[in-house]
Amino acid sequence: MNRLTTLLTQRLRRDWLQLTLWIGGTMALAFAGLSGAANTYGTEQERTALLATVMANPVILLFRGLPSGPGEQAFIVFLLMPFLVMMAAFMSSFLAVRHTRGDEEAGRLELVAATRAGRAVPTVATVVHGVLANVLLGILVAAAFLAGGSPAEGSWLAGFTAACGGLTFLGVALLAAQLMRTSRGANSLAVWVLVVSFFVAGIGNAAGTPSDDLTHMESSWLTWLSPFGWAENTRAFDENLWWPALLCLAAFVVFAGAALALQTVRDLGASIVPERRGRAAARPALSSTTALVTRLASGSTIGWMAGAFFAGALSTSLGSVVNEMGSDNPAVADMLKALSAEADLEQAVVVVFFTMVGLLAACAGVQTVARARQEEAHGTAEPVLATPVERVRWLADFVVIGFIAIVLTCAAAFLGAWAGAAGLDNGADLTSDAFVAAWGQVVAASVFLVLTAVVFTIAPRWTIPLGWTLVTAAIVFGLFGPLLGLPEWVTNLSPFSVAPVPSGNEVDLRGLWWLLLAVAVGAAASFTLMRRRELASAG
Amino acid sequence: MSTVIVTSGLTKHYGRVHALDGLDLTVEEGQVHGFLGPNGAGKSTTIRVLLGLARKTGGEASVFGLQPWRDAVKIHRRVAYIPGDVSVWPNLSGGEAIDLLTRLRGASRHDKTYLDEKARLLEAFQFDPRKKGRAYSKGNRQKVALIAAFAVPADLYILDEPTSGLDPLMDVMFRREVARVHAAGATVLLSSHILSEVEQLCDRVSIIRAGRIVESGTLADMRHLTRTEVSFEGTDAAPVAALAAAHDALVEDGRVRFTVDSDQVTGVLPELSRLGVEGLRVAPPSLEELFLRHYGDDLAALEGNGR
Numbered sequence: 057m058n059r060l061t062t063l064l065t066q067r068l069r070r071d072w073l074q075l076t077l078w079i080g081g082t083m084a085l086a087f088a089g090l091s092g093a094a095n096t097y098g099t100e101q102e103r104t105a106l107l108a109t110v111m112a113n114p115v116i117l118l119f120r121g122l123p124s125g126p127g128e129q130a131f132i133v134f135l136l137m138p139f140l141v142m143m144a145a146f147m148s149s150f151l152a153v154r155h156t157r158g159d160e161e162a163g164r165l166e167l168v169a170a171t172r173a174g175r176a177v178p179t180v181a182t183v184v185h186g187v188l189a190n191v192l193l194g195i196l197v198a199a200a201f202l203a204g205g206s207p208a209e210g211s212w213l214a215g216f217t218a219a220c221g222g223l224t225f226l227g228v229a230l231l232a233a234q235l236m237r238t239s240r241g242a243n244s245l246a247v248w249v250l251v252v253s254f255f256v257a258g259i260g261n262a263a264g265t266p267s268d269d270l271t272h273m274e275s276s277w278l279t280w281l282s283p284f285g286w287a288e289n290t291r292a293f294d295e296n297l298w299w300p301a302l303l304c305l306a307a308f309v310v311f312a313g314a315a316l317a318l319q320t321v322r323d324l325g326a327s328i329v330p331e332r333r334g335r336a337a338a339r340p341a342l343s344s345t346t347a348l349v350t351r352l353a354s355g356s357t358i359g360w361m362a363g364a365f366f367a368g369a370l371s372t373s374l375g376s377v378v379n380e381m382g383s384d385n386p387a388v389a390d391m392l393k394a395l396s397a398e399a400d401l402e403q404a405v406v407v408v409f410f411t412m413v414g415l416l417a418a419c420a421g422v423q424t425v426a427r428a429r430q431e432e433a434h435g436t437a438e439p440v441l442a443t444p445v446e447r448v449r450w451l452a453d454f455v456v457i458g459f460i461a462i463v464l465t466c467a468a469a470f471l472g473a474w475a476g477a478a479g480l481d482n483g484a485d486l487t488s489d490a491f492v493a494a495w496g497q498v499v500a501a502s503v504f505l506v507l508t509a510v511v512f513t514i515a516p517r518w519t520i521p522l523g524w525t526l527v528t529a530a531i532v533f534g535l536f537g538p539l540l541g542l543p544e545w546v547t548n549l550s551p552f553s554v555a556p557v558p559s560g561n562e563v564d565l566r567g568l569w570w571l572l573l574a575v576a577v578g579a580a581a582s583f584t585l586m587r588r589r590e591l592a593s594a595g
Numbered sequence: 596m597s598t599v600i601v602t603s604g605l606t607k608h609y610g611r612v613h614a615l616d617g618l619d620l621t622v623e624e625g626q627v628h629g630f631l632g633p634n635g636a637g638k639s640t641t642i643r644v645l646l647g648l649a650r651k652t653g654g655e656a657s658v659f660g661l662q663p664w665r666d667a668v669k670i671h672r673r674v675a676y677i678p679g680d681v682s683v684w685p686n687l688s689g690g691e692a693i694d695l696l697t698r699l700r701g702a703s704r705h706d707k708t709y710l711d712e713k714a715r716l717l718e719a720f721q722f723d724p725r726k727k728g729r730a731y732s733k734g735n736r737q738k739v740a741l742i743a744a745f746a747v748p749a750d751l752y753i754l755d756e757p758t759s760g761l762d763p764l765m766d767v768m769f770r771r772e773v774a775r776v777h778a779a780g781a782t783v784l785l786s787s788h789i790l791s792e793v794e795q796l797c798d799r800v801s802i803i804r805a806g807r808i809v810e811s812g813t814l815a816d817m818r819h820l821t822r823t824e825v826s827f828e829g830t831d832a833a834p835v836a837a838l839a840a841a842h843d844a845l846v847e848d849g850r851v852r853f854t855v856d857s858d859q860v861t862g863v864l865p866e867l868s869r870l871g872v873e874g875l876r877v878a879p880p881s882l883e884e885l886f887l888r889h890y891g892d893d894l895a896a897l898e899g900n901g902r
Contacts, residue, residue, distance in 0.1 A: 336688070336725050
């Protein structure tokens with residue numbers, strides 16, 4: 057017992073800040089969701105109308121939970137539950153891998169396992185640690201609901217569900233850590249399982265059977281394959297079913313048991329799935345820094361492109377649903393028109409979604425340039441720059457590949473928009489709107505690309521934090537500025553809010569020339585400064 | 596014979612820290628030049644300045660008569676480099692990393708000589724090129740840099756503590772490679788704190804301390820300046836103490852020990868023969884002693900702290 061508490065204390069000490077952030081964040085999400093939904097969908101009539109919209113266009117269910125009636129709390133659970141479970145699941149997955157495969161790969165487990173702790177106790181300590189974290193998360197989520205004046209049983213069930221969902225993925229990640237040789241491999245496997253489960257539940261819900269009054273959805277069989285589906289089927293504040301959450305708990309017990317069993321039969325440092333071997337010699341193409349940067353950036357860029365494709369598809373397909381709803385239900389049409397200042401509702405939806413695409417594109421670009429700093433800090437830039445490679449050329453590769461990542465991300469969104477608009481009456485119009493908006497966002501996102509490059513040349517250590525902070529600040533100012541009541545000039549500081557957009561049949565250029573000027577100046581400045589910049593290797 | 600590397604009064608400041616403080620280093624063509632000093636003495640900083648990866652604060656530096664910062668790329672065309680702390684890309688295999696680095700240095704994948712040379716080195720260093728970078732130990736990461744450096748011929752090899760993490764067998768292979776490129780006429784700057792390595796490989800040595808060169812020359816020259824230790828079996832130091840050339844005579848563990856200026860050794864031998872000593876041992880100064888002469892006070896300070 058003593059060994060276990062020692063290891064447990066060490067885990068809590070190492071994680072307290074991270075866990076505080078995760079658990080606090082999840083609680084804050086529940087709390088903010090409660091007050092936000094109360095403001096936006098204040099009346100039962102509004103909630104019933106929105107649920108009816110959802111039933112008409114089940115694609116929305118990919119990103120939401122299971123409709124369980126128009127009651128105030130049940131409606132919030134519909135909006136939030138998948139994300140509460142997702143927070144708990146991410147927290148638990150990273151926690152599990154960090155203390156098992158992560159320690160093992162870094163050689164720390166070897167030190168610990170050579171003491172009286174042995175091979176099994178560290179894993180058991182990680183399990184206990186993960187259970188404690190999820191119990192605390194569950195209690196605080198319940199507390200957030202209770203503090204918002206929700207009924208007790210539903211509140212406790214909501215907290216219990218979030219915790220059980222988290223525990224399932226604690227089990228998944230513990231098992232992944234046994235299967236894969238590296239913590240990176242284990243984390244990716246766990247996250248893949250998480251993402252696939254999320255969408256399996258969503259697709260299963262979308263394919264479900266709506267009730268006659270269009271307020272409830274009966275999940276299809278597909279949903280029952282996913283822990284997210286079990287969690288959503290507890291229907292807190294509606295039917296208050298506890299047994300689906302027990303499925304999550306059972307899955308945790310099975311996965312964690314399997315992980316402990318595998319732990320006892322394998323050698324330290326070994327894995328059940330042998331690591332894939334790489335190529336003995338590089339492909340012919342891998343012979344320049346351009347090829348190297350492409351290789352480094354391609355994986356993450358594909359991720360951003362997939363996200364952008366989805367956002368693009370929603371931008372056109374959702375707009376049509378909004379119109380359908382409008383013709384079926386005049387009350388909803390009035391409400392939606394009030395929400396949007398634009399006369400043309402569908403065009404407004406395209407513009408809003410492409411602002412999000414711009415954000416994804418900016419992330420793709422910033423991440424690519426931030427790799428220059430990672431290469432430098434990690435030490436792999438030094439041998440490359442000691443070969444006949446120009447400093448400026450080296451940085452330019454990151455900037456150019458980053459720009460290509462931005463263009464590809466926006467192009468993926470346009471493709472999505474085109475696919476979403478297929479078969480619509482006004483599909484051609486919406487597609488051309490998407491085309492204009494996509495190009496506008498290429499320019500806006502490029503501003504972040506060159507700003508990150510400038511930071512890299514002036515203050516290398518700040519490249520990664522400052523690059524991402526700029527993107528975040530632009531989102532806050534640009535997307536939420538009008539909502540927060542910030543003055544217009546502050547909102548307009550965000551490249552996203554001055555990018556060219558379609559307006560009727562015209563193109564509103566807005567700040568295009570300013571954006572282009574910023575990109576040109578930034579690119580020139582970073583290349584000029586790079587001429588005089590020496591290698592800044594140390595942390 | 597022409598000069599490959601020259602620095603004079605070279606300085607490099609990082610804020611208030613003077614990493615290089617008036618460094619004068621000369622490396623002639625065809626030399627294997629040992630660059631000796633403990634961690635933090637300025638070895639890696641010197642190398643980074645020579646490669647144009649860091650900019651000098653003051654003084655002069657030239658490589659092949661070119662200025663390192665301005666003509667970095669021209670210099671790099673003729674240089675093979677092994678960094679002090681080798682990192683590899685986590686998602687590239689060792690073989691891919693080697694190919695990338697050599698191709699950046701101009702190797703062609705159709706070049707039979709390169710392919711043969713790479714195959715020979717992979718074999719010699721017992722290196723598995725198919726593992727992913729993150730799976731390599733320190734020694735194996737070092738091998739990536741070694742193979743990439745030696746697989747393509749260069750005029751100047753700059754090696755920053757190249758054998759750290761290698762086992763003794765691989766050390767032998769490394770020394771063979773240095774001997775091979777030396778025989779081919781290349782110049783080698785070998786930074787190290789492993790004295791036996793420098794003693795075996797280098798024909799000239801520069802000792803760096805706190806950003807300055809404190810001693811530079813051939814090992815023979817440097818030995819000349821120090822005393823040789825002589826000892827034999829015995830319990831009485833008096834006859835030896837009477838010799839004019841002998842210094843610091845004493846008895847220790849049943850042996851008489853004393854030191855002689857290195858150029859006086861032959862003069863002392865007839866005297867010892869007359870005394871009929873047994874178990875005679877004449878030890879020329881090791882590089883370690885030369886080194887400790889310059890770092891003796893540091894050592895004393897460390898021992899003082901330990902007490």
